Amino acid sequence: MTPRLFYRAFAIAETVTWTLLISAMILKYVFKVGDWPVTIGGFAHGMVFIGYAMTAVLVGVNQRWRTRQIVGAMATAFVPYLTIPFDRRLEKRGMLDGEWRTTATDHPGDHGFTNVVMRWLLNRPVLFGVGFVVLLGAIMSTMLFIGPPGGRS
Numbered sequence: 001m002t003p004r005l006f007y008r009a010f011a012i013a014e015t016v017t018w019t020l021l022i023s024a025m026i027l028k029y030v031f032k033v034g035d036w037p038v039t040i041g042g043f044a045h046g047m048v049f050i051g052y053a054m055t056a057v058l059v060g061v062n063q064r065w066r067t068r069q070i071v072g073a074m075a076t077a078f079v080p081y082l083t084i085p086f087d088r089r090l091e092k093r094g095m096l097d098g099e100w101r102t103t104a105t106d107h108p109g110d111h112g113f114t115n116v117v118m119r120w121l122l123n124r125p126v127l128f129g130v131g132f133v134v135l136l137g138a139i140m141s142t143m144l145f146i147g148p149p150g151g152r153s
Helices: 003-029 036-062 067-078 083-092 113-122 125-146
Strands: none
Touching: 003 036, 003 083, 036 067, 036 113, 036 125, 067 083, 113 125
């Protein structure tokens, strides 16, 4: 899977979970069906939101985006449906072109700690996948422990 496809999958998933969450809020507040739709939609959206942010960082580092670009990519997840137009903008600018950088080049940034760790993980896809899921679960668990936005009812 290329960086473009990996990023795009999470950008699309983010919009799908926004739809789930908005639909769940309509069910809860308009049709008064209880809290369960928001619990399910919110959980799904939270997981994908965190995964999208992690993906934006990973792809941004791989593609050598500026820090501001990576933060901008993560910020698009806060606005419903903004990840898709942002993805298209990245596509038009060629910022998703290329493969995963699994070997070092002469680029000065390739020898920094972040890039060395990224290449090490990319060269071990099973470990990378497990690590991605474990980190996602750890962040989600921490967020659930802290509590939902707006507090617990």
